[in-house]
Amino acid sequence: MPFFKERTIVSQTVFAPWDDPNQKPLIRFQNVTKRFGEFVAIDDLTLDIFAQEFFALLGPSGCGKTTMMRMLAGFESVTEGKIELSGADIGHVPPNKRAVNMMFQSYALFPHLSVWENIAFGLKRDRKSKAEIDARVDEMLKLTRLEKFSKRKPHQISGGQRQRVALARSLAKAPKLLLLDEPLGALDKKLRQDTQFELMDIQETTGTTFVIVTHDQEEAMTVASRVAVMDEGRIIQVATPANIYEYPNSVYVADFIGDVNIIQGTAAAKGPETYAITWADGQAPVTATSKTSFSEGQEAHLAIRPEKIGISAQKPENADNALQGKVLDIAYLGNLSTYHVQLPGGQIIKAQTANTRRIARRDITWEDPVWISWSATAGVLLAQ
Amino acid sequence: MKRLSWFNITSLTVGFAFLYLPMVILVIYSFNESKLVTVWAGFSTKWYGELLQNDAFLDAAWVTIKVAVISSTLATVLGTMAAYVLVRGGRFLGRTLFSGMIYAPLVMPEVITGLSLLLLFIGIGLDRGVLTIVLAHTTFSMCYVSVVVSSRLVSFDRSLEEAALDLGSSAWEAFRLVTLPLIAPAVIAGWLLAFTLSLDDLVIASFTAGPGATTLPIKIFSAVRLGVSPEINALSTIMIAIVTVGVISASLISKRNAVKAQKDARAAERAEA
Numbered sequence: 210m211p212f213f214k215e216r217t218i219v220s221q222t223v224f225a226p227w228d229d230p231n232q233k234p235l236i237r238f239q240n241v242t243k244r245f246g247e248f249v250a251i252d253d254l255t256l257d258i259f260a261q262e263f264f265a266l267l268g269p270s271g272c273g274k275t276t277m278m279r280m281l282a283g284f285e286s287v288t289e290g291k292i293e294l295s296g297a298d299i300g301h302v303p304p305n306k307r308a309v310n311m312m313f314q315s316y317a318l319f320p321h322l323s324v325w326e327n328i329a330f331g332l333k334r335d336r337k338s339k340a341e342i343d344a345r346v347d348e349m350l351k352l353t354r355l356e357k358f359s360k361r362k363p364h365q366i367s368g369g370q371r372q373r374v375a376l377a378r379s380l381a382k383a384p385k386l387l388l389l390d391e392p393l394g395a396l397d398k399k400l401r402q403d404t405q406f407e408l409m410d411i412q413e414t415t416g417t418t419f420v421i422v423t424h425d426q427e428e429a430m431t432v433a434s435r436v437a438v439m440d441e442g443r444i445i446q447v448a449t450p451a452n453i454y455e456y457p458n459s460v461y462v463a464d465f466i467g468d469v470n471i472i473q474g475t476a477a478a479k480g481p482e483t484y485a486i487t488w489a490d491g492q493a494p495v496t497a498t499s500k501t502s503f504s505e506g507q508e509a510h511l512a513i514r515p516e517k518i519g520i521s522a523q524k525p526e527n528a529d530n531a532l533q534g535k536v537l538d539i540a541y542l543g544n545l546s547t548y549h550v551q552l553p554g555g556q557i558i559k560a561q562t563a564n565t566r567r568i569a570r571r572d573i574t575w576e577d578p579v580w581i582s583w584s585a586t587a588g589v590l591l592a593q
Numbered sequence: 594m595k596r597l598s599w600f601n602i603t604s605l606t607v608g609f610a611f612l613y614l615p616m617v618i619l620v621i622y623s624f625n626e627s628k629l630v631t632v633w634a635g636f637s638t639k640w641y642g643e644l645l646q647n648d649a650f651l652d653a654a655w656v657t658i659k660v661a662v663i664s665s666t667l668a669t670v671l672g673t674m675a676a677y678v679l680v681r682g683g684r685f686l687g688r689t690l691f692s693g694m695i696y697a698p699l700v701m702p703e704v705i706t707g708l709s710l711l712l713l714f715i716g717i718g719l720d721r722g723v724l725t726i727v728l729a730h731t732t733f734s735m736c737y738v739s740v741v742v743s744s745r746l747v748s749f750d751r752s753l754e755e756a757a758l759d760l761g762s763s764a765w766e767a768f769r770l771v772t773l774p775l776i777a778p779a780v781i782a783g784w785l786l787a788f789t790l791s792l793d794d795l796v797i798a799s800f801t802a803g804p805g806a807t808t809l810p811i812k813i814f815s816a817v818r819l820g821v822s823p824e825i826n827a828l829s830t831i832m833i834a835i836v837t838v839g840v841i842s843a844s845l846i847s848k849r850n851a852v853k854a855q856k857d858a859r860a861a862e863r864a865e866a
Contacts, residue, residue, distance in 0.1 A: 282755075282759060283758075283759075284755055284758075303758075304755070304758045304759050305758045305759070305760075305761045305762055305763060306761075309759075310759055310760065311755075311756070311759045313752045313755070313756055314752075315750060315752055317750065317752040317753050317755065317756035318756075319753060319756070319757075319771055319775075320775065321774045321775060330757070330760050330770075331760030331761050334760060334761035334762050334766065335761055362857070364854070364857050364858065365857050365860055378756075378760070379759075379760075382760065382761070
């Protein structure tokens, strides 16, 4: 994670058009609302996506991310507001006239056509010459390593190959914008991870702007340049994966992305940008820093990632925050172990450590009294 | 092989006898030497020969085939269009009414359909003949086509059409290049159904047929009223043979396709590994 942080600091040399006020966005959602009858799918949404971005729309099912994608493709109309592509309103442009292509969740490969014909389908609709089509299809087959399968029908190839055919077909027309609807959802975990890197490579090689819809936060974090976390038709936060993870703007985002401990209490100023959080009767307040200010007695949620919490048998010296508890459960994940530590008040805090030693040397086990500790800067203080 | 119990053998025999005994008797008597239908007088194929000399029957057969081909083709086009609009058109005003009206003729008594068509043809002064039978058959068989095709369209993955649009097809291109090839089996099945319905329709054809154009079912029916002749048995046997060959070849083709699909699926699994 520190690597990503560095990236955002030296933004001049790094790809971050969203930080540059002179950059014109490729896509602009302006106060877009979409209603299906009474149901509000997209609620007054404003968003800019820049050229060559790999932009992820992330959220639980029913949050409106698929509707946003379908509006970009032209399959759904906009109820209010407008969507611009390269500065032009595309509200009334039908899907077949948009410089936007989509990779469908089910891949939607034409079962009666061969791999070659599937990829050539869009090019043929543009009445391109045969030589041009041949050259472009070959280029796409090569890009997706499908040369050997060009004569096969979709049902004669594997799931991973189908996924690549769908990608090749949607990239063949060199769209300004490629939409990917849960592109890796149908693949098993191992293949999905390989394919994520392949997608990133292809996105970089072709320089196409990708917008990906996914409910898998790990996938969004891996591939995206920026992630938009959505809920109930609204965007809760848009930021780089590192900033979403390290600086969530709400408990919803903190909880949705990765694992998090939330300590709820009331804030009291303790020093410059430092607050004491009273969180349980009979427990010492915990200390946390925050750039956003909290008034005296305001409700505050301290969000701390489990890997930022240390666990030890003895009370650590010089720790900003240290609490004593008892190990309730240990989840051994191979490379990591997550300890569920129960505090005297009953609250459970998760602490994660990397298993740098072999498990036989582990000195903490079930029911052990332990100390958990974290620094004042480890967590994020959130109002809601 | 599993051994069948006595109960199973008995019910199988009774069931199939019930279904096929009448036809078997008809086929056997078509090879009867005697002119009397119910008296067996030895094997002969002479009634088949006489059938070929009977111009009235041959004319009627020709009219029937002509009517069946034209009306089932028209019905397939109209029925497919209707099914497409009803399944894909979304919720337009009166959709429920329209879909109800498409299916109503399925349960309408044929006598009423025939009578109303007759009144219409008289009303607009259309002379009854091949054209009127074709129109009548198209009218009632397009409903069947639309039922068959729409059941296929309902299960059709809509994103295939969207993908075609997304890749730059017009709506017509998407239909012609993607939807139609994929629903073709249902369209063909609809055509065959319409063809069969037209082939054996008696009631509606009797209302709409004119003096110049008589279909085979009408011809057979009126001939039988004068007494069953071995010639008719021969004709019926030929029809049974045609239908049997059709059914067997259709099931062979679908079986072969199923085997091929299975082989492809296995090949895909191997490719995955």
